[in-house]
Amino acid sequence: MDLNEITAAVRQHPDIDDALVTTAISPHSGEEELLVYAVPSGSAQRWGRLVETATACLVEGMAEQREALRTWRDFWDALDEISVLVMARTLAQLGAFRTPEQPVSVDSLMQRCAVAPDHEPLFRQWMHVLADNKILRSGPGPDEYACSDTLSATELDEQVEKRMAALVVDGVERVFTDYFVSSAAQQVDLLRGEASPLPLLFPDGDPTLAETFYARNPISVVLNGVLAETVAKAVELGPTDRPVRILEIGAGTGATSTTVLSRLPAERTRYCFTDVSQYFTDHAKQRFAEHTFVDYAVLDLNNHPGDQGFAPESFDVIIAANVIHTARRIDHALERLRPLLTPSGLLVAIERTANTPVQMVTVGFLEGFSYYEDQRKESNLPLLSPAGWVTTLQEGGFHRIATLPQGAAATTELAEHVILAERSADDPPVARRVKLHSDLAMLLPDPNASFHILPVEQIPRRPDGLVDERSLPSPWDEA
Numbered sequence: 172m173d174l175n176e177i178t179a180a181v182r183q184h185p186d187i188d189d190a191l192v193t194t195a196i197s198p199h200s201g202e203e204e205l206l207v208y209a210v211p212s213g214s215a216q217r218w219g220r221l222v223e224t225a226t227a228c229l230v231e232g233m234a235e236q237r238e239a240l241r242t243w244r245d246f247w248d249a250l251d252e253i254s255v256l257v258m259a260r261t262l263a264q265l266g267a268f269r270t271p272e273q274p275v276s277v278d279s280l281m282q283r284c285a286v287a288p289d290h291e292p293l294f295r296q297w298m299h300v301l302a303d304n305k306i307l308r309s310g311p312g313p314d315e316y317a318c319s320d321t322l323s324a325t326e327l328d329e330q331v332e333k334r335m336a337a338l339v340v341d342g343v344e345r346v347f348t349d350y351f352v353s354s355a356a357q358q359v360d361l362l363r364g365e366a367s368p369l370p371l372l373f374p375d376g377d378p379t380l381a382e383t384f385y386a387r388n389p390i391s392v393v394l395n396g397v398l399a400e401t402v403a404k405a406v407e408l409g410p411t412d413r414p415v416r417i418l419e420i421g422a423g424t425g426a427t428s429t430t431v432l433s434r435l436p437a438e439r440t441r442y443c444f445t446d447v448s449q450y451f452t453d454h455a456k457q458r459f460a461e462h463t464f465v466d467y468a469v470l471d472l473n474n475h476p477g478d479q480g481f482a483p484e485s486f487d488v489i490i491a492a493n494v495i496h497t498a499r500r501i502d503h504a505l506e507r508l509r510p511l512l513t514p515s516g517l518l519v520a521i522e523r524t525a526n527t528p529v530q531m532v533t534v535g536f537l538e539g540f541s542y543y544e545d546q547r548k549e550s551n552l553p554l555l556s557p558a559g560w561v562t563t564l565q566e567g568g569f570h571r572i573a574t575l576p577q578g579a580a581a582t583t584e585l586a587e588h589v590i591l592a593e594r595s596a597d598d599p600p601v602a603r604r605v606k607l608h609s610d611l612a613m614l615l616p617d618p619n620a621s622f623h624i625l626p627v628e629q630i631p632r633r634p635d636g637l638v639d640e641r642s643l644p645s646p647w648d649e650a
């Protein structure tokens with residue numbers, strides 16, 4: 172194995188500025204192992220600091236909100252159970268499943284219950300949830316369901332009322348409960364397309380309910396804080412010869428914008444607040460009037476930004492809080508967003524990453540939760556998992572991607588993630604966007620050989636230019 176050749180190859184890696192590859196005998200295995208000393212490139216260091224900032228803020232935020240998060244989690248779990256009963260009650264009210272053991276296809280059920288064709292994906296989600304909860308049985312045909320016991324609207328109604336009465340709620344839980352109750356009461360009309368879900372979320376056109384929900388539920392408090400700190404760090408590390416340009420898409424009620432704007436230096440930032448609806452940009456113009464570095468525009472994720480007045484490479488950071496999933500095709504939306512970023516530009520998103528019964532009887536009726544035409548058609552679920560986001564972003568041309576939180580426990584607790592993704596400096600083709608570790612493994616004569624990557628600030632050199640190997644750290648020092 173020619174170490175000089177490997178060193179030269181490692182130095183070519185876009186994430187590495189300088190490198191030295193050497194070998195040493197492991198005190199553990201007694202075998203010769205490969206040591207890769209690598210000086211991360213400027214952009215790799217910046218990425219490391221952004222992820223570090225986001226992680227530290229998340230840990231701190233979750234600790235601060237521990238009690239509120241637990242209350243919220245319990246509240247949501249209880250509402251999930253009630254939502255399943257609400258679905259069953261609605262079917263009973265629509266006259267479905269009156270005969271036990273009689274399989275019926277989803278198509279004929281939709282016809283019989285006069286379900287609006289636009290709500291077919293949602294209706295199918297309901298069927299799955301009801302079967303998962305043993306209220307219905309799926310089969311024998313692939314698209315068929317039956318019940319073991321007749322669904323009784325009166326009994327189910329009593330169960331829903333009893334469970335709702337047992338909920339002890341206050342603050343933001345109270346606000347969401349009111350929304351939940353008014354949505355639950357309208358399920359038949361919503362499902363038939365005879366009522367719109369928007370006035371439920373914006374009663375009399377008032378955004379207070381939605382804003383309270385997006386700003387004050389403890390998960391949003393934590394994740395908006397993480398997003399804001401990460402963006403502030405990106406501004407700190409960003410260009411100093413001009414303002415850092417930030418685009419927020421689907422900014423809506425401004426719940427996330429408020430947290431972000433309060434952390435940004437006015438003299439170093441230009442912020443573009445956008446939404447598909449002018450209702451929100453008009454509202455934001457008044458609300459954020461004191462922030463003179465903010466512009467307002469309408470931007471639709473489903474259309475080309477160029478046709479909407481947005482030039483390529485005109486932003487250093489794009490913020491997207493709970494909006495990318497509303498795109499008809501996430502892959503197309505990402506392909507449109509990425510070129511808006513400068514090379515090494517950063518996308519910071521928040522996305523719910525679990526599909527819940529509560530969603531299916533509330534916001535699930537909104538257009539953005541059901542008109543997907545991309546890979547989600549296969550699962551028939553509007554929200555991607557963290558792994559789904561990583562794959563989609565990789566395929567969408569982003570080269571460094573992180574989803575936070577990472578541990579399984581925190582993931583379950585929040586059911587929502589902050590997603591960081593960087594446009595690469597040279598937009599390399601997908602095949603080259605692989606992780607450093609696997610890249611290096613491929614350079615070795617034996618790809619399964621054990622090796623260590625040791626990040627160092629510089630490769631120490633003596634006055635004669637030769638590497639001073641004795642000054643390099645050993646991977647076994649700490650052990």
Ligand SMILES: C[S@@+](CC[C@H](N)C(=O)[O-])C[C@H]1O[C@@H](n2cnc3c(N)ncnc32)[C@H](O)[C@@H]1O
Pocket residue numbers: 382385420421422423424425426427428446447448451470471472473492493494497498539
């Ligand atoms: C769930 S809300 C996001 C909440 C928002 N971040 C906030 O703090 O209020 C989704 C937002 O995306 C916007 N939206 C929906 N479809 C969109 C599209 N095609 N392009 C851009 N924004 C869209 C909606 O108008 C709404 O404001």
